[in-house]
Amino acid sequence: MAKPACIAVQHGLCITAYGAVNPCCASKDFKHITEIDNIVDYVRNDKGLERKRAFEIESKNWLDECLGCKEKSSRGLMSRKDKMLNWFPNGDEKWSAEHKEAYVHMDISFGNTCSQQCIMCNSNFSSKWLKHDLELYQEQKRPGGTNNVMSRNVNTMPMKNWSLTYEHLDQITSLVSEETRIIEIKGGEPLYDKRFNYFVQAVLQRNPDVKISTNTNGIHFSKKTIDMLNDIKKLNIDISYDGTGKIYEWIRSSKWDLALENFKRCLSHLRHSPTLNYTTMMYNVDHFETYYNWAADMAEKYDRRIPIHFTQVVTAPKHIGPVFASKDRIKNGISQLEMMYDDPRDAGASDSIIYQPRIEKLIGFLKKCYDQTPGPDDKGKSVEVHNWLAKIRGWDIKDYADM
DSSP states (O other): OOOOOOHHHHHEEEEOTTOEEESSTTSOOSEEGGGOSOHHHHHHHOHHHHHHHHHHHHOSSOOGGGHHHHHHHHTTOOOHHHHHHHHOTTOOHHHHHHTTTOOOEEEEEOBSOOSOOOTTOOTTTOGGGHHHHHHHHHHHHSTTOOOOTTTOOGGGSOOSOOBOOHHHHHHHHTTOOTTOOEEEEESSOGGGOTHHHHHHHHHHHHOTTOEEEEEEOSOOOOHHHHHHHHTOSSEEEEEEOOOSHHHHHHHHOSOHHHHHHHHHHHHHHOSSOEEEEEEEOTTTTTOHHHHHHHHHHHHHHHTOOOOEEEEEEOOSSGGGSGGGSOHHHHHHHHHHHHHHTTOTTOOSGGGSTTHHHHHHHHHHHHHHHHHOOOOHHHHHHHHHHHHHHHHHHTSOGGGTSOO
């Protein structure tokens, strides 16, 4: 099928939490940093990467590494490529040819060091999962071991903690130019890492107008951290809360009271406007209204607009996706989203140009989920995955919420 060229493939750099060096965070891995002597030399001179960039422009087909975006688009979800095209609408083939060495967008993770153990995550992105993933991997290797591949893609995970060196950060920083527009800093947990300030200051020395965007789990808003963030001229900060109360604790592993205390401190002292991110799955598919009302209460109390982005739908691990919720819960979730569409409490959610479009996409996706009925094998695996998660958590969300 015909497709516009992707600005990420041509002018993006992503370093994942486990060390892959890719054009963007959505692609399958192009190269691992352990196979690269110097990041700058690789992105400027690697012949294999050059051929893939040419193919991406010239061919009507998708790169194998980019099939995830193709699949998302075919399912009616917003792909990473869609986002890049929205962010950089002028990055066409002519501009690309004239700015071959420009990196307009970077997506950098310092490593997998994290302070949370989210149920939709794994040890690739969170050091908190490493112990459990290693145990699962060893169990599968034993003769007659339990086959839990549906819980974790253990055969494709490095199974170790990893982080960028300061030399790596200096190499990445040297690629920043006046054409660099956005640098996203992800994790692990960015605000849990002392390299955050080192990297940001180095970037801004090369281009003071770069927009720094970061996604945080929201439990590290100390005075020192907030003061550091307030010194950044252009900052977009997304806070990932996927529910409230016990739903939050089940999904994110941290105590809700801690998250709430940090969010209040953020609203009281951060001069930038934070955005709330919500990832939809079987556990929170009917929690939208409660979440929205909590955010609206915060907006009223602190007299601040609070955009909400329904950014992601869990597709991996597959068996905690929204389709595994009951029909009644999916239907209820759709009704809640329709109610929230016009931001009835004027919390500031609709101030974001992507609030309503993403709700529309999510409603469409959940309607498809409602029409699907997972087979017995998938239902059984969903139960197995849930029981495994409950064992790790030490408690079960089903004891606190109707699932």
